Amino acid sequence: DAGVTQSPTHLIKTRGQQVTLRCSPKSGHDTVSWYQQALGQGPQFIFQYYEEEERQRGNFPDRFSGHQFPNYSSELNVNALLLGDSALYLCASSFWPQGAPDTQYFGPGTRLTVL
Amino acid sequence: GENVEQHPSTLSVQEGDSAVIKCTYSDSASNYFPWYKQELGKGPQLIIDIRSNVGEKKDQRIAVTLNKTAKHFSLHITETQPEDSAVYFCAARARFLSGGSYIPTFGRGTSLIVHP
Numbered sequence: 203d204a205g206v207t208q209s210p211t212h213l214i215k216t217r218g219q220q221v222t223l224r225c226s227p228k229s230g231h232d233t234v235s236w237y238q239q240a241l242g243q244g245p246q247f248i249f250q251y252y253e254e255e256e257r258q259r260g261n262f263p264d265r266f267s268g269h270q271f272p273n274y275s276s277e278l279n280v281n282a283l284l285l286g287d288s289a290l291y292l293c294a295s296s297f298w299p300q301g302a303p304d305t306q307y308f309g310p311g312t313r314l315t316v317l
Numbered sequence: 318g319e320n321v322e323q324h325p326s327t328l329s330v331q332e333g334d335s336a337v338i339k340c341t342y343s344d345s346a347s348n349y350f351p352w353y354k355q356e357l358g359k360g361p362q363l364i365i366d367i368r369s370n371v372g373e374k375k376d377q378r379i380a381v382t383l384n385k386t387a388k389h390f391s392l393h394i395t396e397t398q399p400e401d402s403a404v405y406f407c408a409a410r411a412r413f414l415s416g417g418s419y420i421p422t423f424g425r426g427t428s429l430i431v432h433p
Binding site for chain 2: 206208235242243244245246247250258260292304305306307308309310311
């Protein structure tokens with residue numbers, strides 16, 4: 203049973219560029235959440251996708267956008283990159299909860315460096 | 318919104334000792350408290366979780382306690398081993414006001430170093 207996978211593992215971009223990160227959820231999961239983890243910090247929630255729609259969003263600007271595909275995989279897009287966008291981007295998958303809190307499983311992350 | 322404080326930021330112990338990491342949370346609506354272990358270059362891995370209707374949960378050398386009245390919860394690792402060295406994150410989760418899924422708020426992490 204494959205866990206959460208993310209690609210690429212590392213990425214280097216320059217300021218002003220755009221980037222797309224990809225995530226495949228754990229088998230049987232239908233919900234994907236994206237997090238940004240700066241060095242020495244805990245993960246910060248960006249947004250969550252379920253049924254191909256953004257369901258919830260954290261405190262991130264519109265430069266951060268996403269998409270979920272019919273097979274539940276997801277993309278995170280960041281436009282007009284800033285130096286401060288350098289971080290580890292984590293994808294977490296879960297099963298849309300039926301009342302009780304769901305358990306999220308994280309992927310290995312994509313390390314984005316903006317120069 | 319939820320605010321999670323985690324202490325200490327760094328914890329250094331000798332192999333075989335116990336380690337305790339403490340977290341406090343602010344939102345009384347939070348009802349799910351997972352703990353994650355993150356090794357260098359990897360994503361966080363869920364190691365144990367506790368729900369608000371339980372005061373303590375144990376899994377081999379790892380235990381978590383929850384005090385809802387005081388709004389704090391702790392991770393206890395006994396008989397520590399060098400492979401326990403990693404960054405540990407606590408999190409508290411409550412349902413967004415608009416409904417939907419539970420989104421965790423993470424602490425800032427504790428770097429645990431176990432010396433052989």
